[in-house]
Amino acid sequence: MSIVKIGLVQMSCVQDPKTNMDKAIREIRKAAHDGAQIICLQELFTSLYFCDVEDYDNFELAEAIPGPSTDTLGALAKSLNVVIIASLFEKRAEGLYHNTTAVLDADGSYLGKYRKMHIPDDPAFYEKFYFTPGDLGYKVFDTRYGKVGVLICWDQWYPEASRITALMGAEILFYPTAIGWATSQDEATNRDQYDSWQIIQRSHAVANGVPVVSVNRVGYEQDGLMKFWGGSFVANGQGKLLYLASHDQEETKVVEVNLKQSNEFRIHWPFLRDRRIDSYQPITKRYIDED
Numbered sequence: 679m680s681i682v683k684i685g686l687v688q689m690s691c692v693q694d695p696k697t698n699m700d701k702a703i704r705e706i707r708k709a710a711h712d713g714a715q716i717i718c719l720q721e722l723f724t725s726l727y728f729c730d731v732e733d734y735d736n737f738e739l740a741e742a743i744p745g746p747s748t749d750t751l752g753a754l755a756k757s758l759n760v761v762i763i764a765s766l767f768e769k770r771a772e773g774l775y776h777n778t779t780a781v782l783d784a785d786g787s788y789l790g791k792y793r794k795m796h797i798p799d800d801p802a803f804y805e806k807f808y809f810t811p812g813d814l815g816y817k818v819f820d821t822r823y824g825k826v827g828v829l830i831c832w833d834q835w836y837p838e839a840s841r842i843t844a845l846m847g848a849e850i851l852f853y854p855t856a857i858g859w860a861t862s863q864d865e866a867t868n869r870d871q872y873d874s875w876q877i878i879q880r881s882h883a884v885a886n887g888v889p890v891v892s893v894n895r896v897g898y899e900q901d902g903l904m905k906f907w908g909g910s911f912v913a914n915g916q917g918k919l920l921y922l923a924s925h926d927q928e929e930t931k932v933v934e935v936n937l938k939q940s941n942e943f944r945i946h947w948p949f950l951r952d953r954r955i956d957s958y959q960p961i962t963k964r965y966i967d968e969d
Contacts, residue, residue, distance in 0.1 A: 680938040682823050682850070684889075685714030685760070686921070687723075688910040688929045690897030695724045695739065699747070703754060705930045710758040712932040715784070715823040718763040720895040720910075721831050721856040722777070725767070730900045732807040740769035744788045748780050756786025761821045763828060765854035767808075768793070777809040779830055779854055784822040792817040794830040795839060802860070802904060805832070818846045824937055831855045834879050834892070838961065844886035845950075849937050851882060855894040858906035872907055872925075884917040887943040887950070889935040896928060915943040 687705040691698045702723055709717045722728075724747065728736040741747060747766055755762045761784050768778035768791070777794035793812030797805045816839060818827050827848025833839045834853050843851060857875065859868045876892075883890040889912060896908035910923040912933045921933040944950055960966050 679823055680936055682935055682937060683713045683715045684850070684891055684912060684933050684935055685709030685712070685717035686891065686893045686910050686912070686923070686929070686931050686933065687717065687719050688893060688896055688908050688923050688927075688931075689720065689723070690906075690928055691723065691726050691895060691899070693726055698724045699750065703750075706751075706754060706760070706762065707758065708930050709932055710760050712930075714760060714932045716761040716763070716821065716826065716850070718852050718854060718891055718893045719765060720893045721765045721854040722767060723765060723854075723895070726899050727856045727858075727895070727904075727906070729805045729808060730802045730904065732804050736808065737769075737775065740767040740775050743768045743778055743780050743791050748782060748788055751780075752782045752786040752788055755782040755784060759784045759822075761823055761826070763826070763852050763854065765830060770810075774810055775808055776812060777805065777830060778812075779828050781819040781821065781826065781828065783819075789819045789821065790817065792828045792830070794833060796832045796836055798832045802900060816843045816846060818843060818848045824849045827851045829853050831857060834875065834882075837878075837882060837885065840882035840886060840890075844888055849888060849940065850935065851886070851888055851890045853879060853890070853892040855892055855910075856906065857894060858899075858904045861898070861903055861905050868907070872909055876909065876911065879911075880913045880917040880919075883913045883915055884947075885949055887915040887940045887947065889914050889920075889937075889940075891933075891935075894923075896924075896926060915940045916947075
């Protein structure tokens, strides 16, 4: 397919997982009604962003993948003829947990999962307490409407992740996300942080010649100390913004992307052609010391 309609669901969350799932289902239906073919939800959409604290009780939020949520969303995907990209808290085994995104195809089948590779540990983002780094490698899923690559939030900052996923044949890169501002920050700092976040992802689109879709949550959490900044967007393979969401509103939007443009962009800006793969061995080192 050349034209694919992408649905983005930017929403706020509450403590009750069922309420969040019901809202996500409602918004998926809305996106499908508006013509969406591939619909992406934000990171960990079934709960509040619980990684603001190190609390053992939060492990109760995790589930098997495939499991109850993928069963529900798979049936929904089949009924609507849409692909659903769903970020979930995975319980892999007793004491072993991942930040994982599942992909459900338009016939309802479970295509597989991607486990978040880069795990942050910052104030109010204590993900290393909960999540084991991914061990499935980078993934591309061949859906009814195109080959999609899925990365998750903190993966956004690593050009290596987007490059490898694009080299594996991804026609679109999706980033389910949960990122926000501390409400104690000044507006200039907020703007700088958001701009950096958006720019790095748009640069992945440019470097690889493929559309990038980033879906963030919105709203105040952590007792009002964190405002998730929304700002979900779609960029084409030249980095041009095709859609930009607000910072403070729930939004469900359908955006068209043209997959055939990737060939045009890569012909005129032949970054893949000119890669010097013989010179990249140092990238596998943590740091290159002069000695």
